[in-house]
Amino acid sequence: MKTFCLAIAATLISGAAATGPARFDYDGTPSGNNKCALINVIMDESGSMTGDQNFMKTRVLPKLGQTLHSATYGYDDVFLCSAGFGYGTAHYANNANYYHMGCTKITAAGDIINMNVVDWLSYGSTEDGWLAMKQGMADVYAQIEGVNLLNNCASIDKNMILVTDEDRDCTTYVNKSWLKWKIYDNGYILNVVVDICIGHVGISSASSCRGSYAPDANKFGMQISSGGGDATVFEYSSTAASHYVEQAVTNTWYDSYVWHDAGTADHYSDLVIDEAGAVWNINSMRCTLPGVAEAFADVFVIIKALELSGPDDRGESSSNGDPHFTTWKKEHYEYHGQCDLVLAKDPAFAGGLGLDIQIRTKLVRFWSYIGSAAIRIGADILEIQGHGSEQDAKYWINFERKGSLSTVGGFPVRIADIDDGSKGIQRVTYEIDLGSKYPGQMIVIRTFKEFVNVRVVGATAEAFGSAVGMWGDFRTGHTLARDGVTVLSDFSEFGSEWQVLPSDEMLFYTTEEPQFPQKCIEPEDPRGQRRRRLDESSISETEAEKACSALKDPMDRKDCVYDILATQDLDMVGAF
Template structure:
């Protein structure tokens, strides 16, 4: 930061005290009741980084903490840890140092600023080494609070800030090792680095999907809502994103096909409204990443994000740990999640029923069984229909104050929007299952740590790795049509829907005819352009939600589909 700390001794003492503590066990389940966030900052301490350090310390972190504590997200505790790398010291070639961990209150005030006492006069910068040890050096207890016994979930975000590529200080640290550690420890990584996107300083960030060939670009635009817009670029990102030296192989490749993002440090340094917009969008997206749950052993997460049909096929499904984000083209009953051992043997089964409409499909209804209770929910395409369409134990609109002993709440924000929340807190503090309806479209979200969903199988994949596994628990299915077909409900599995619908196994799931060709033809005939769809969806902020929303608006030719997200 621009505020340089001269009390070096106190920083060193603080770091040594933190390192003397027992370390956080990423593999252990969180058993408490609090909803916790952990932000881990890995900061370049070279001489050019003062302003960027100021941004994190005085703007980004306080704003993130305030929003996480707010009623929008309801975090009871926001922890922050930080490490520096690159500070020039003759006795430590990689110049890594863990500064410590502390907390932020709901007003965005830090409990101990020494944890962010970065320098700005460094030399050798090995960001891989710093990320590896920055995660390892998180203590088990922060400011007297034991994370695992206090928290029901610990949602984690890793932020690397640097204006250079890494110096190859230690050959025994490699990209595969770092990527695996980030995933295993349940972090989402964001990199603020020396990028140039389309040689345009207004393009200040990007989420990279499609193996590097499907990116959501965040662009500063003072004429747009919130002074920014998003657009898609389907070229390989290396063809239009420049970087400092080896920034791409060192850092960018760690976020390809991940929920994190790459951010242009030069846009931040440009100042003015552009830099303010960078700050606002960066904070908004980081908060949503954290609150969506990061997966991993002690994090939350695992979502079927169904805002409606997607051009070329639906639903949109995000696996545990955000490892994959995919679509399934087909109509049938599917096993989203099942775990016979759930809640000490009560058992959990979540089935979704998909329906084809022309060249796309959508989730028409969801049925959930816990213990001996069954709850089925569906929406309605009638904009004037304000009725709740659900069946409890196959009885239409049966008593729904509780379900399998868990409280259930309903909210009706509009005639065709409704939310059901199954509160699992009596057994799993802070955990829940949420079903959101928008017209006829259903979205299901599972919010829980490994203690809740760690043994589940189905369309969401393996909890720890997010791998899309077949029913044998070993074979990885990278073809998502095969994956969906694999998890069609079998006759040996419980019947959860109140009516039998075609097809049922051994009949195979129905597929749309020529979905991509039909999509292309219909888009050529459509009255809503891709630009219209992007404008309608720009307010969502989350890059994956924006992608889904754009496709869904184009497929349905309904700009109101943004309301499904």
């Protein structure tokens, strides 16, 4: 049943503020040791939602708890809070029919400790998901199942899930722009499961997502970017390892190929545009075709887990000349094998344009360095080599030595030489500015002598969300194998895993050994040989530390000292 109401005064809404347990302080700083996740479910309690409520509490939430607790994601605590809205009885404190259900935990076995928290009802009345999300955030407990979140957790990754099959019936005073800001200011990634159908341009009904013939029910959800002009659709695939593939839709306003119930686009889908969350098709969750609903649960959980455990909104990954790698999660490691390596690979980059970054390492006794880097965006390939003693930049654009270089894949390129006046060109910097599509983000390649450094500045999930390779998996931050599941903690094994394969299409203009199936050439006893070299060093550690002292990043300073002692060259600070 659907009943419309007038706007509710703020004085009435204030009566909805819950009493009882102390509320969570979003401005507080976690000071504990555990890795924590907070799932906040905002559930429509109108009469048509019984099946969806059962699906969430029996399939999705238990599976999400198990997944987050697994070794792949490594969460110590998974907290669950929920609220209902739209159930029309007198015990609700406001005309939007909001009610906080409480908070509990989900165990590693997938058990919801207090099932009352998900004991939603269904009897339709007036409803407003905006107010429910606002109040649902405010009502999170500071202490859940005896655990104080700020005292117990070192980090708290938050995900809000709104589930409704209607637009807003009851328009309260809550402002959409403010709500969107508040959700992300509180640290949540929002996902809305709503009445949509992702189909084709000009779609006018949800018929292709409903009933016994529902070809579009396999399009489970999508992330929306570029102000609504681009999207990544999560589509069911029975042959894919994770049961879904990502399909890019570019330069097309999303509302032109997505059917929405009444005002759903304006009320809910717009809240996730250009954010890390997604909009999901409730009709897929309801689909009776074999395997579709089960796959929806699997895919929904995978995407939620990836969102929660993914890197910070903006990050920086890098690889320095004497191979020091910094992953998207800012984990530092070394790999000294000689071969061509996949630094990052993202077929979905820039709406399907695609991005590949490969490096070529060279072995020098017991250590190696990055001597070349090649970057492909779209159809363009830019290869950059260390210039060694040459007083000139060394690059190839689409295999032409020093060809005309203004853009790569449509993104502008800037080249800058740094000449100290006495030693000639010491560094050459190439900046690929991604700002036209991803403001504030760029790929920076810098050469120092024969060494090459590759760095991504300001990386976001919107730009690099599907990236995998030596920088790790962007969504999870883990050093994953090519299967997308196995976490490799042995970095020698991890490096070998990401050797360039024929299927990766080697980007360099010349071929150098080893090439797969030849394995990467590993140095013999690199730590022992390097340790002995450091002990025999003519440059002291104090001198190296002084040379590197201007570097801001502590790990850069540490790597810089190590490289100076290994190469016996104080000028190596220029590689950082």
